[in-house]
Each structure stands twice: as C-alpha cells, then as structure tokens.
Amino acid sequence: MKQHEVDRHNNMSTQLGMPRGTAANRLRKMVLFDILKRHNENVCVRCKKEIKSVEELSIEHIKPWEHEDTALFWDLTNIGFSHLRCNCAAARRTNVGKPSCKRIESPEGKSWCRTHKDFLPVENFSKHNQPWNGLRRDCRECEKKYKDFHRYGE
Numbered sequence: 001m002k003q004h005e006v007d008r009h010n011n012m013s014t015q016l017g018m019p020r021g022t023a024a025n026r027l028r029k030m031v032l033f034d035i036l037k038r039h040n041e042n043v044c045v046r047c048k049k050e051i052k053s054v055e056e057l058s059i060e061h062i063k064p065w066e067h068e069d070t071a072l073f074w075d076l077t078n079i080g081f082s083h084l085r086c087n088c089a090a091a092r093r094t095n096v097g098k099p100s101c102k103r104i105e106s107p108e109g110k111s112w113c114r115t116h117k118d119f120l121p122v123e124n125f126s127k128h129n130q131p132w133n134g135l136r137r138d139c140r141e142c143e144k145k146y147k148d149f150h151r152y153g154e
Helices: 002-018 020-038 086-091 140-152
Strands: 057-061 081-083 110-113 118-121
Touching: 002 020, 020 057, 020 118, 057 086
Parallel strands: none
Antiparallel strands: 057 081, 110 118
C-alpha cells in the first residue's frame, strides 16, 4: 500500500475511534438489522422472540458446518438470526459435528497438573474458584517454579 493510502486509513481510524474494518463491519450489521426490522424478520431462530437491538443480533449457521460440510458455511438457506445469548448458549450445549472434548475423569483424590501432564494428589494443588474442580491447573511445585523463573530468571 502506498504511503498516502496508509495515512488515509490511519486518519479514518483515528476519526472513527476504531479500526476502519471494525467500523465497516458494525455499519453492515446495523444496516442488516434495519432491513430485518423493516421486513419483520428480526425474530430469533432459537427462542422465536423478537430481537430488539443490533447489540443482541447474531448471525448463525442453523446446521453446524464445522467438521461436516464446507458448503453449509456458504449456503444462505443455512443462515439464521438469533439473540447473541441464544447463539452462545447453543454453542456451549452442542458437540454435534465437533470432535469429542470430554473431560477425562480424575482418579479419586487426584487432579491433573498441566505442567507435569499427570494426575497428582489434590493436596498438591491450591484452591481456585474458576476451574470446574475448584483447584488450580498446576500443582504448587509447578506454580513455585513458574513464579521463581519469572521473578528471578532462574
């Protein structure tokens, strides 16, 4: 790209307060939502309720195409509109067309250390409220090594 084009894109991004591509995609979504409203098509394919704002609008594939058929990605009859929350909830619930990602059950009294790549006694782990089992993902020994390395470079 020539320097004057780079300067022009930078000026547009500065004026818009965001990258030009981001602004263009937001504008497209606003135009699409306006058209959907005018044609009374702003109805969620999942919950069948009205989509009331552009922030709620999500464009989704009705049949999953990933790990299935790439043609489904481009098939306009496979496109639906939904609330963003309905689309995200459906993505969390379904494993259709996706490789299995089932969690391996830990042996009784053990948890997986991602650094050791082994099951260790739960007493070796600190508590943490976010993971599914309430324990950190690394054992205390691995956490200490990590912290010492980043603190002292050892």
